[in-house]
Amino acid sequence: MTRKTSEDIQKQIEQLKNQKKEVLAKERAQARKERTRRLIQRGAILEQYLDNAEDLTNEDVESIVKYAFNTPYVRDLVQGLNDVK
Structure with missing residues (x-):
C-alpha cells in the first residue's frame, strides 16, 4: 500500500478547489x-x-x-399571489 505524501495531498486539495470553482462557475452561468x-x-x-x-x-x-x-386592484392581486407561495 502506498502512502500519500503531503505533496500528494496538497495536489488533491488543489484539484478539489479547482473542481469547486468549475462547479460554482457552471451554477452562476446556469442562473444567468x-x-x-x-x-x-x-x-x-x-x-x-x-x-x-x-x-x-x-x-x-x-x-x-x-x-x-x-x-389597488393590481396591488391586491399581487399580494394575493405572494400569499399563496
Whole structure:
C-alpha cells in the first residue's frame, strides 16, 4: 500500500478547489441563463399587451407599469399571489 505524501495531498486539495470553482462557475452561468430567459419571456408578455410597443421608450413602459402596479386592484392581486407561495 502506498502512502500519500503531503505533496500528494496538497495536489488533491488543489484539484478539489479547482473542481469547486468549475462547479460554482457552471451554477452562476446556469442562473444567468435562467434569468435571461425569464426576462425575455416576461418582456414578451408585456409587449403582447402594449399597442405599438416598438414605438414606446423604456421610460414610457416603466411609467405604464408603475401606474398599473399602483392601482389597488393590481396591488391586491399581487399580494394575493405572494400569499399563496
